[in-house]
Amino acid sequence: MTQQTQPVLLSDYDYHLPDDLIARYPLNERTSSRLLHVSKNSCQDLRFTDLPNLLKSGDLLVLNDTKVIKARLHGQKQTGGAVEVLIERILPDEINNNLYKALCHVRSSRSPKVGQTLNLANNQMQATVIGRQDNLFILGFRSPILADLDNYGQMPIPPYFERKADETDDERYQTVFHNPTKSASVAAPTASLHFDDALLTQLRKKGVQIAFVTLHVGSGTFAPVKADNLADHVMHAEYAHLPASTATLINNTKSAGGRIIAVGTTVTRTLETAHRHRIHGELVEFLGDTQIFIYPPYEFGVVDCLITNFHLPKSTLLMLVSAFAGTQTIQEAYNHAIKNKYRFFSYGDAMFLEKAQYNELTTNLAHLS
Numbered sequence: 001m002t003q004q005t006q007p008v009l010l011s012d013y014d015y016h017l018p019d020d021l022i023a024r025y026p027l028n029e030r031t032s033s034r035l036l037h038v039s040k041n042s043c044q045d046l047r048f049t050d051l052p053n054l055l056k057s058g059d060l061l062v063l064n065d066t067k068v069i070k071a072r073l074h075g076q077k078q079t080g081g082a083v084e085v086l087i088e089r090i091l092p093d094e095i096n097n098n099l100y101k102a103l104c105h106v107r108s109s110r111s112p113k114v115g116q117t118l119n120l121a122n123n124q125m126q127a128t129v130i131g132r133q134d135n136l137f138i139l140g141f142r143s144p145i146l147a148d149l150d151n152y153g154q155m156p157i158p159p160y161f162e163r164k165a166d167e168t169d170d171e172r173y174q175t176v177f178h179n180p181t182k183s184a185s186v187a188a189p190t191a192s193l194h195f196d197d198a199l200l201t202q203l204r205k206k207g208v209q210i211a212f213v214t215l216h217v218g219s220g221t222f223a224p225v226k227a228d229n230l231a232d233h234v235m236h237a238e239y240a241h242l243p244a245s246t247a248t249l250i251n252n253t254k255s256a257g258g259r260i261i262a263v264g265t266t267v268t269r270t271l272e273t274a275h276r277h278r279i280h281g282e283l284v285e286f287l288g289d290t291q292i293f294i295y296p297p298y299e300f301g302v303v304d305c306l307i308t309n310f311h312l313p314k315s316t317l318l319m320l321v322s323a324f325a326g327t328q329t330i331q332e333a334y335n336h337a338i339k340n341k342y343r344f345f346s347y348g349d350a351m352f353l354e355k356a357q358y359n360e361l362t363t364n365l366a367h368l369s
Helices: 048-054 145-152 167-172 190-194 197-205 244-255 265-275 316-325 327-339
Strands: 034-039 042-047 060-064 072-077 082-090 100-108 117-120 125-133 136-141 183-185 209-215 238-242 260-263 286-290 305-309 350-354
Touching (some): 042 327, 048 197, 048 350, 060 244, 060 265, 082 117, 100 125, 190 305, 209 265, 238 265, 265 286, 265 305, 305 316, 316 350
Parallel strands (some): 060 209, 260 305
Antiparallel strands (some): 034 042, 072 117, 082 100, 117 125, 125 136, 238 286
16 A cells, blocks of 8 residues: 655656666577666675575566567558557457557657558558547557567567667567467566576476466556656556466465565566455455556555566656665665666666565655766
């Protein structure tokens, strides 16, 4: 639960990052990234291959099994002007006028009008502007969308990469354990990109259990917060699913004294959303959209440790990890990472965060510098 005692300001989550520390390409091996182990009073420099030494038999590692879709398309409007489309969410298969619908971001010099046709992917795909929903366009496509995206779309790599997606991104901006039937994310659950099959096998052999949730990541994960007072920020909605089998594993692990290790902020948001819907103190299956916004001070109900990447300034993700480990601790960890030239953001290095005690958390937040 969140208890607000004084305003938490957006400016408290700003910091300066040298441009050369932004990881715009992945390393050759997924597990060769660095791992910063962060606890209340220390930062320990490790490699991601050291992760098994931080986990114990009886712990439960929870991963997000969503699959990233090739959601970015380029093309032209009927007027000839260039247009870029990013599919945010494919709508249920209610085919109207022989069109398959999706909510999309559309970038062009002038916004297309209702009724206009967009020719995309070298004319391999056509979309008609049906209407608007908030800041998104409703586009109607003439054939099933997912199949065409697999053939003609581009991986929706983050804008701060400042480059076009290539074949390497097709593999590396996707987790090794994604579920092919859960194709809906337009951004990767990036903390999971560090895992390969060999590391997962090593963890299982040590007695670490592994379970899955699903959160389909939206492009809002890259959107900066604009409200000066965080209490005024409206979180974007994302689909989340905690299966009954994973809920049972979590309940049993807690009862046996094991720890819940969330891999990424998407898993954390899914589990903490489900915690709000527990029955008789136990987690049960949760299925639906979540708009949970976690920022200090916040009392976590499920997650004990968090594996995560380094996050953008003024982002909701930076606020979440500050709520988890403590703002002062995160400030010191980020300063340490910058000083020691860690790689930042989606293809960057990782952190292993120990949860701060709730009564130790403070809302007197200092600027990250």
